[in-house]
Amino acid sequence: MSDVRVAVAGDAGALAATLAEAFGDDPVWCWMVPPKGRHGRLERIFGALLRYAIPRGHVYTTADRQAVTMWAPPREWRLPTSAVARAALPLLRATGSRLPRLLGRMGEIDRLHERQPADHWYLEFIGTTDAARGTGLGSLLLDDALTRFDEAGLPVYLESSNERNLSFYRRHGFTVTGEPPMRSGPPQWTLWRDPRPAR
Numbered sequence: 001m002s003d004v005r006v007a008v009a010g011d012a013g014a015l016a017a018t019l020a021e022a023f024g025d026d027p028v029w030c031w032m033v034p035p036k037g038r039h040g041r042l043e044r045i046f047g048a049l050l051r052y053a054i055p056r057g058h059v060y061t062t063a064d065r066q067a068v069t070m071w072a073p074p075r076e077w078r079l080p081t082s083a084v085a086r087a088a089l090p091l092l093r094a095t096g097s098r099l100p101r102l103l104g105r106m107g108e109i110d111r112l113h114e115r116q117p118a119d120h121w122y123l124e125f126i127g128t129t130d131a132a133r134g135t136g137l138g139s140l141l142l143d144d145a146l147t148r149f150d151e152a153g154l155p156v157y158l159e160s161s162n163e164r165n166l167s168f169y170r171r172h173g174f175t176v177t178g179e180p181p182m183r184s185g186p187p188q189w190t191l192w193r194d195p196r197p198a199r
Contacts, residue, residue, distance in 0.1 A: 003062065012088075015059070019050075020042035021127070022126075032101045032185070034098055034169055041062075051086075058071040060141050067140070074120055110128035113159075120157045121154055122156070138168070155194050157192055157193075159189065173193045175192055176189050177190045178192055
């Protein structure tokens with residue numbers, strides 16, 4: 001089994017490709033990103049997000065970079081204006097005329113997130129390459145983080161944009177807390193996991 005490690009700046013390109021592969025058939029991302037050249041477009045989006053997140057120390061990967069998780073610590077889930085400004089051009093290039101869809105969905109997700117209790121970890125993204133899907137690497141990364149959060153007594157929040165993934169999260173102790181109505185586009189689900197007591 002591959003070891004878990006904190007991602008470094010040199011990992012950004014490979015991890016952007018991993019996330020692009022993981023979300024290439026995701027209903028919401030397919031709705032937000034045009035089909036022509038979608039993989040490259042998704043790489044640009046995730047590359048911009050990773051360049052912001054990796055220096056903050058909460059992106060984790062495996063030795064082969066076939067799996068990745070991106071986390072936001074308690075009270076730090078909202079992207080600062082400076083990060084949004086740096087990501088604006090890559091987002092525009094990646095989404096083109098669908099940029100309003102992406103921005104609208106981001107706003108809706110922010111409003112959902114604001115309703116959650118303040119002190120929690122936020123799983124922004126988890127993904128594996130197609131070759132690593134079903135091999136346990138995603139579970140390895142998730143369990144590694146959940147162990148730390150359980151020890152700290154902190155819950156975890158996430159949204160899932162793919163109904164097929166709900167059973168994966170349930171196996172890791174998450175509960176689906178809602179399928180809130182969206183103004184347009186495919187549905188998303190909110191999930192919550194309370195910390196488990198130490199054994």
